[in-house]
Amino acid sequence: MKKLFLSGIIGAYLFLFPEFGYAQGCVAIRQFSGVGNAVGQGNFQNQGDWNISANYRYFKSFRHFRGTHEEPERIENGTQVINWSHGMDLTVSYSFTSRIYALASIPFAYNERSSLYEHGRTERHTTYSSGLGDIRIGAGYWLFPESEKRKGNMAVGLGIKFPSGNFRAEDTFYNVGVGGQPEIRPVDQSIQLGDGGFGFNVDFQGIWGINSSLFAYYSGFYLFNPKNTNGTRTFRSRESESIMSVPDQYSLRGGAFYSVKQVHGLGFLLGGRIEGIPVSDLLGESDGFRRPGYVISVEPGASYMLKNLTGTLTVPLALVRNRTRSLTDIADSTPENKRHGDAAFADYVINFSLAWRIPKKVPQVFNTL
Structure with missing residues (x-):
């Protein structure tokens, strides 16, 4: 029973913490791996172990909201903005001890944005962006040693985000130049590959065994972006929104994971999550254009672990x-005109990850006698 419980909790670490954040549409919640979430095995990872993971994410956003009110007429009259986003995070982590780890995460993205209003409001056209995103490095620490008899553990981490992603990606916009000619402009903030600022994040993750098959989990992060604006033009009508902001970002997640005893390595999870962009940053000024907002989702998922390789599929479904x-x-705003910008959101996000744990090789000792 003890061995079964240990196997289940290791599996839960592998299954539940491949990644953190997801873009949801015009609210530019970029792909983001919290420091420590790609480690997988948590404090069960031994000194000298490596973990390599790849997380793929896809969504299509097209439903417009002001506040929590949906505007279905945008779809009915064909004026909705549609974003398609494909993202891939490649993450490598290393355990210096069974409790201290470090990682580096390199994101890539391919985005498409179909819009009517960005092209003179007369024709629908599509803009594109693709390439490297903002790289993150960091380290984390599991609070409790393996020697203590506990049903779970908790880790805290710190990381740095580098402005390696292109935050001035451009494409052709039609019917907007002199005489209605096409013009090269920066693409919308929601499909920019980076935000243009150095940032740092704090994060945490934890898990607690309820019994040999059922585990509660939680994780979260906050990304601080102290830089005010990044100098990229938006070509929006309001002067206050003429330059893109560099916003903070956050995510919180929790739920339950069930390890199937009858099928070794198989597990299912069900939880909830909230992620978003705040109205103003915790550090620094918050000028320029941003689309603040959040998404609350229910998150079902399934995972399968075969030796040191784990595959995980989750599909967060938007509730709010x-x-x-x-x-x-x-x-x-004025008393007569209360301004409230809109944003397009997705109904769901598809996430699939593969994590490969590479244990430290133990030297073999041969008896020569």
């Missing part, structure tokens, strides 16, 4: 989508 009022919305 809220495009909150930005600082520019509030500042530019």
Whole structure:
């Protein structure tokens, strides 16, 4: 029973912490791996062990919201904005001890954005962006040693985000230049590959065994982006929104994981999550254009572990989508005209990850006698 419980909790670490954040549409919640979540085995990972993981994410956003109110007429009259996003995070982690680890995460993305209003409001066209995103490195620490008899553990981590992703990606916009000619402009903030600022994040993750098959889990992060704006033009009508902001980002997740005793390596999870962009940053100024908001989702998923390789599929389904009022919305409002920008959100996100644990090789000792 003890061995079965240990196997289940290791499996739960592998299954539950491959990644953190997901873009959901015009609210630019970029792909983001919290420091420590790609480690997988948590404090059960031995000194000298490596973990290599790849996380793929896809969504299509097209439903427009102001606050929590959906605007279905946008779809009915064909004026909705549609974003298609494909993201891949490649993450490598290393355990210095069974409790201290470090990792580096390299994201890549391919995005498409179909819009009417960005092309003179007369024709629908599509803009694109693809390439490297903002690289993250960091380290974490599991609070309790293996020697203590506990049913679970908790880790805390710190990381740095580098502005390696292109935050000035451009494409052709039609019917917007002189005489209605095409013009090269920066693509919308939601499909920019990076935000243009150095940032740092704090994160945590934890798991607790309820019995030999059932585990409770939780994780979260907050990304601090102290930089105010990144200098990229938006070509929006309001002067206060003419330059893109560099916003903070956050995510919180929790739920239950069930390890199937009858099928070794198979597990299912069901939880909830919230992720979003705040109206204003915790550090630094918050000028420029941003689409603040959040998504609350229910998150079912399944995983299978074969030796040191684990595959995980989760599909967060949006329950609440809220495009909150930005600082520019509030500042530019009058008693007669209360401004409240909109944003397009996805119904669901598809996430698939593969994690490969590479244990430290133990030297063999041969008896020469």
